[in-house]
Amino acid sequence: MAETLQIRSSDDVVRVRQRARAFAVEAGLTLVDQTKIVTAASELARNTLDYGGGGTVEIEALPAPQRGVRLTFADQGPGIADIEVALRDGYTTGHGLGLGLGGAKRLSSEFHIESWPGHGTRVRIARWR
Amino acid sequence: MATTERGALESVLAAHEQEVYQDWIGQLRADGAFTSGRISEGELTGECARFLHLLREAVANGGVDVSGPAFAPVRDLLADVSRARAVQGYSPRETATLVFSLKQPLFQALARHSEGRFDPFKASWDIGAMIDRLGLHTMEVFQSSREQLIRRQQEEISELSTPVIKLWQGVLALPLIGTLDSQRTQVVMENLLESIVQQGAEMAIIDITGVPTVDTLTAQHLLKTVAAARLMGADCIISGIRPQIAQTMVHLGVELSVVSKASLADAFALALAKQGRTVTKIRAPATGSAAV
Amino acid sequence: MDRIPILKLGKALLVTIQVDMHDRLATALEEDLTAKIVSVGARGVLIDISALEIVDSFIGRMLDNIAAVSRVLDARTVVVGMRPAVAITLVELGLSLTGVQTALDVERGIRLIGLSPFEPLSDSEDDDGDSGG
Numbered sequence: 001m002a003e004t005l006q007i008r009s010s011d012d013v014v015r016v017r018q019r020a021r022a023f024a025v026e027a028g029l030t031l032v033d034q035t036k037i038v039t040a041a042s043e044l045a046r047n048t049l050d051y052g053g054g055g056t057v058e059i060e061a062l063p064a065p066q067r068g069v070r071l072t073f074a075d076q077g078p079g080i081a082d083i084e085v086a087l088r089d090g091y092t093t094g095h096g097l098g099l100g101l102g103g104a105k106r107l108s109s110e111f112h113i114e115s116w117p118g119h120g121t122r123v124r125i126a127r128w129r
Numbered sequence: 130m131a132t133t134e135r136g137a138l139e140s141v142l143a144a145h146e147q148e149v150y151q152d153w154i155g156q157l158r159a160d161g162a163f164t165s166g167r168i169s170e171g172e173l174t175g176e177c178a179r180f181l182h183l184l185r186e187a188v189a190n191g192g193v194d195v196s197g198p199a200f201a202p203v204r205d206l207l208a209d210v211s212r213a214r215a216v217q218g219y220s221p222r223e224t225a226t227l228v229f230s231l232k233q234p235l236f237q238a239l240a241r242h243s244e245g246r247f248d249p250f251k252a253s254w255d256i257g258a259m260i261d262r263l264g265l266h267t268m269e270v271f272q273s274s275r276e277q278l279i280r281r282q283q284e285e286i287s288e289l290s291t292p293v294i295k296l297w298q299g300v301l302a303l304p305l306i307g308t309l310d311s312q313r314t315q316v317v318m319e320n321l322l323e324s325i326v327q328q329g330a331e332m333a334i335i336d337i338t339g340v341p342t343v344d345t346l347t348a349q350h351l352l353k354t355v356a357a358a359r360l361m362g363a364d365c366i367i368s369g370i371r372p373q374i375a376q377t378m379v380h381l382g383v384e385l386s387v388v389s390k391a392s393l394a395d396a397f398a399l400a401l402a403k404q405g406r407t408v409t410k411i412r413a414p415a416t417g418s419a420a421v
Numbered sequence: 422m423d424r425i426p427i428l429k430l431g432k433a434l435l436v437t438i439q440v441d442m443h444d445r446l447a448t449a450l451e452e453d454l455t456a457k458i459v460s461v462g463a464r465g466v467l468i469d470i471s472a473l474e475i476v477d478s479f480i481g482r483m484l485d486n487i488a489a490v491s492r493v494l495d496a497r498t499v500v501v502g503m504r505p506a507v508a509i510t511l512v513e514l515g516l517s518l519t520g521v522q523t524a525l526d527v528e529r530g531i532r533l534i535g536l537s538p539f540e541p542l543s544d545s546e547d548d549d550g551d552s553g554g
């Protein structure tokens with residue numbers, strides 16, 4: 001089961017939270033785990049909107065036996081030059097608290113990021129039981 | 130299985146069920162199934178009789194296709210028996226023996242009553258395979274029941290060792306016992322925080338007298354709990370830090386940026402004080418006062 | 422666009438957030454609160470988030486901002502009713518919200534601000550020199 005959503009406005013960020021929550025509930029995650037992955041999704045969705053110039057997210061249910069949810073955010077924005085630095089808390093090029101990436105990583109069971117300066121960024125997170 | 134072989138088992142069971150039953154009970158008795166003391170003779174023989182009866186009906190309707198719908202009642206009976214045995218602490222061998230010990234009686238009955246009507250070798254092979262599959266099914270249910278039991282026990286142990294106690298109106302205590310691994314700490318944190326909401330408690334005392342070692346990870350978990358409680362509107366006090374733990378923490382460079390007290394009693398007194406409460410002695414009435 | 426209502430409780434302002442806010446709504450709330458603190462001369466701001474299932478860094482920043490602004494305007498902000506799952510997640514996220522005071526519920530929040538819940542509704546009518554309110 002999978003779903004792809006456009007991220008073009010702040011309303012879309014709300015929608016991403018709602019759909020991520022639905023998938024998390026379906027996967028049988030505990031309330032705390034649901035909250036963590038939805039919050040992580042919110043952070044990344046906002047990053048996609050604010051820094052990536054908009055993009056998409058694909059939400060998938062992880063297949064049995066490992067029940068969970070996976071989200072892949074993709075944009076064609078300016079990309080991140082130094083991922084190491086970007087993952088550090090407090091780093092921000094905008095007005096944020098700079099917790100988006102590092103925070104999302106801490107809240108997920110799995111976190112992958114790829115970025116091509118000038119071409120775009122792709123972030124994948126997952127949370128399982 | 131060709132109709133003749135199916136017919137063979139079917140007719141043998143139909144005509145000689147009692148005989149097979151007696152042989153089977155005899156086999157089980159020889160294996161010591163009746164002397165284990167965990168199940169009464171009546172109960173066990175009852176199970177066998179029921180099983181044989183269901184098996185006969187299943188074979189009549191569905192041959193030896195164990196996974197087919199005709200065998201559903203047989204599978205269900207075996208599953209029930211198996212689950213019960215798993216919970217009662219039977220060994221896997223004892224549970225499986227119940228099914229496998231039926232092979233011999235069936236072969237014998239077949240041999241005795243074949244009268245040349247069918248190929249006994251093929252019939253035995255099919256019966257053997259059928260019993261094997263039934264035995265496997267029994268074992269699978271047994272195994273998963275055991276795993277479920279263990280999981281439930283683990284949860285109970287988790288719960289037991291992390292009770293949240295109400296010391297007074299608005300004051301909770303969490304006496305931690307044992308090592309704080311990641312899994313347990315999650316449970317601990319969530320329990321405490323839920324209790325804070327349910328009890329409307331603004332003070333929580335986390336006592337670590339019973340925690341043997343506090344490493345960096347454990348300290349981090351504690352601090353996260355304290356931070357989360359604060360975000361909710363409650364304050365935490367850590368108590369029961371033993372001298373060795375205090376030293377370890379200093380060496381590790383861990384800073385407990387939260388109020389801590391040596392004993393739970395001190396922490397309780399502090400919690401009460403923060404609430405504007407104090408404990409006073411009841412004064413005995415002066416002697417010589419008028420009788421009431 | 423809907424805006425989140427702000428209630429006046431004596432010298433305090435109460436905001437109850439019950440929807441999953443999109444960013445514009447959150448920004449509007451910040452603006453509205455700031456304006457109202459000034460217009461009402463509020464001494465305290467209570468933000469009830471007991472209905473919020475998710476608090477991410479954007480909302481966290483909003484709460485921090487409101488607290489900072491109200492401090493400048495001589496008012497105290499208390500965030501009340503944070504859910505356990507949210508608290509756990511915020512800590513993991515690294516949001517400590519140190520500039521924000523917290524309380525378990527609105528009643529305790531009011532006590533924290535130091536205001537009686539029964540402040541007169543309006544003290545501008547009491548103009549005869551009494552030192553009331």
